[in-house]
């Protein structure tokens with residue numbers, strides 16, 4: 230596990246970006262719709278980041294929530310929130326690429342994990358970590374950079390508060406740069422990596438996760454506004470799978 234993770238440098242900025250409308254109107258409702266009724270479920274949030282979704286699932290009635298992230302700074306933010314308003318969530322620093330069996334969870338939430346895999350082997354490592362921590366019949370739900378997005382849509386999300394760019398033609402391992410301008414004129418960002426949708430399907434099936442599929446993002450109808458442009462060739466996608474029973 231590295232001493233220093235990319236998100237150690239951008240923990241505060243990333244946490245602030247959770248308030249952007251595309252996250253509250255599209256990302257969160259898509260994730261909650263996929264998770265369904267979590268009351269009474271044991272949940273692993275991998276990666277938990279600052280704990281935004283760990284807290285949401287605890288408040289929605291999960292029996293237990295465990296959050297794991299590679300970044301010390303992100304986990305510290307999550308732990309600080311837990312100290313301020315305890316929900317019984319346990320957090321730890323860990324690498325999702327080599328997570329041992331720490332439980333047999335009913336539900337694993339992976340909000341932007343798999344898009345850090347640069348190769349099929351790295352995606353396999355993530356998928357195996359998920360499989361070894363799901364109980365038989367347990368569910369995986371998550372969000373991801375959308376590998377199905379048409380490349381000509383890249384970079385056209387300025388009105389939503391960010392840009393998404395790729396250099397050259399999309400191929401396995403292509404770096405996808407997300408960049409968020411800040412009010413003070415500076416900006417912050419992070420890199421995701423592209424792998425073909427078919428690679429995802431093959432890797433999850435090999436890991437013993439059945440029915441892997443990307444699920445189109447939705448917009449919360451109560452939020453108002455016209456999100457049809459964002460949802461067409463949407464930069465983000467839901468996903469789901471199940472561990473074979």
Ligand SMILES: C[S@@+](CC[C@H](N)C(=O)[O-])C[C@H]1O[C@@H](n2cnc3c(N)ncnc32)[C@H](O)[C@@H]1O
Pocket residue numbers: 234236247275276277278279281282297298299300303323324325326339340341342345
């Ligand atoms: C885009 S953030 C998402 C955080 C959270 N899931 C959310 O939706 O708010 C991506 C997170 O993945 C974490 N991450 C990246 N690679 C990881 C790995 N190999 N193991 C665990 N966490 C990782 C980063 O530290 C960062 O907090």
